[in-house]
Amino acid sequence: MKIAVFASGTGSNFTALVQAIKQGQLAATIELLVCDQPDALVLKRAEAERIPIVCLKPSDFATKTAYEEQVKEALILHEIEFIVLAGYMRLIGPTLLEPYKNRIINIHPSLLPAFPGRTSIADAFDAGVSESGITIHYIDEGIDTGPIIYQKAVPILKTDTFATFTKRMHAVEHTIYPMVLEKIFQEGASNEKKSLN
Template sequence: MKKVAVFASGSGSNFEAIAEAVGRGDLKAEIELLVCDKPKAKAIERAAGFNIPAFVFQPKDYDSKVAYEKEILGELKRREVDFIVLAGYMRLIGETLLSAYEGRIVNIHPSLLPAFPGKDAIGQAFDAGVKVTGVTIHFVDEGMDTGPIIDQEAVAIDREDTREQLQKKIQAVEHSLYPKTLAKLLT
């Protein structure tokens, strides 16, 4: 069974969906660690609810990205983590982690990449007035949302949708698609 670490910066709803899939046996993996760069993130509470340890850090406490990624790498190695799953982690992964986990880091993004990369993809799609957006799961490389695409699912934007409604539709797809895709990847 693969050992994974989930990286999150915010509410942790995708983390929770993954942990629930593990609990149901739909995803044959062990979540060894939550890595979080925001000490007040709700994801930390969610991890505690599943008895999953959290490594919490603040990048400003380190001299460089290399310094904090080396510390993260040490935590991952101690726990023999095989795979990294980004779930709302709002930092680009640097060379330290990319080289140690080449081809074993995945991310979820709330758009049909390559459209609307980066921050606030839902807002970008909403403001652009497109009729369809969606969710993409991709391997992580040195760019921002540029790695090879693993899976995608479209989400229609209805004329009456508010931004908040669109976000809920996207999250519903994320919470279903990510665990299913991870289950395929990790077996």
């Protein structure tokens, strides 16, 4: 499966996907990294892996549509089949949603619909709940509102600090994201084969 990873930050989930592919746990190739932050650490990680990069600042474009049109051109050029979000801090608009319907997947650090948005780990920790978790879901036009594919609970221990809880959340992300993506890609390939017969 040819995938593009969209990321805005350090790229720890990006690296976890790279490792899963190398270890044969994820039958995919990362054909492209799309990034909206020119100083993001994920760019260095992609360069180290010799993965092609498209880094565009949305503020350089007159409209969101213009920005996404240029991203879409790169996706078409690289024959991308699925878009995988890994800490991409922008809402996806119709320019990408329509051609990639049910083929844009996100990982979010909470048990949605609880704690949507950018600060979900801190929100859950500060709320004093006994558990949070990880949600993998399809993207729609809302903020973390798309159909849920998989969820995994992560307890908030009485001994946890924010740092230890965050570390455990990321460890779960890095384990389950490749696993769930592999299942989705296998099902997609199987359905495609059926439609050809």
